[in-house]
Amino acid sequence: MLEKEDFENIGYVQRTHGIQGELACKTTVDLSFISEDEDRYFLMLEEQGLLIPYAVEGFRTKTDEIDLIRFSGIETKEQAETLVGSSLWLSRDYLDDQELSEDPYDFARYLGFNLIDANRGVVVGTISHIDETTMNTLLYVDTASGDELILPIAEELFTAYNDDERTLTLDIPEGLLDN
Known part of the structure; x- marks a missing residue:
């Protein structure tokens, strides 16, 4: 398997x-x-x-x-x-001989990571898709409740990431997570 x-x-x-x-x-x-x-x-x-x-x-x-x-x-x-x-x-x-991207702003590296809201300290969901074809890069996040959130991402929002735990922590602006 x-x-x-x-x-x-x-x-x-x-x-x-x-x-x-x-x-x-x-x-x-x-x-x-x-x-x-x-x-x-x-x-x-x-x-x-x-x-x-x-x-x-x-x-x-x-x-x-x-x-x-x-x-x-x-x-x-x-x-x-x-x-x-x-x-x-x-x-x-x-x-073995390849270098993985170490650039924290190479957004593709975060596919499959859990997104954490730095303000609330909670897992928002799993990053399922990244759209870099628009003026602002967008994260598509699958939530535990089955919803899909679309969030803009910018370097200023980054607070932390952990490759081992596969988490990305963002300072998500107020109102973007409200239903």
């Missing part, structure tokens, strides 16, 4: 690219080693809390932070759209 502890969250599927199932993925590690032997690698996508393996069929780097990835079995834009927003995970075995 796949255990989450054996994998590292390395980013997320940001959007589709083209009409043939290619995905633009925001990543926190250099995945260029995949292009040397694409058929050998699997990336995990988190779906409903479970890690699902996807065989890499094609890989190319677009920018320092965006990789274009094709997965086996994903042939159309419509199929690819179902994966947008999914967290990307890679086996820790592949990361």
Whole structure:
């Protein structure tokens, strides 16, 4: 069985690219080693809390932070759209020589983290998606009650983060958590 502890969250599927199932993925590690032997690698996508393996069929780097990835079995834009927003995970075995992002303002690193409100000292929920396509970066947070919160994020709101405990503490402005 796949255990989450054996994998590292390395980013997320940001959007589709083209009409043939290619995905633009925001990543926190250099995945260029995949292009040397694409058929050998699997990336995990988190779906409903479970890690699902996807065989890499094609890989190319677009920018320092965006990789274009094709997965086996994903042939159309419509199929690819179902994966947008999914967290990307890679086996820790592949990361031996890779540097994980240490930049606290590289928001993709917080996917799957628990969000804590610094003012109340309580867990708000789990960060399920990060949207950096808008003027203000947005966090999508799944709460324990099953609701989804959308919160703007900015460097000024950061108070603490803990990679080991997978928590991000923000000074959330008053009123944003009110129903």
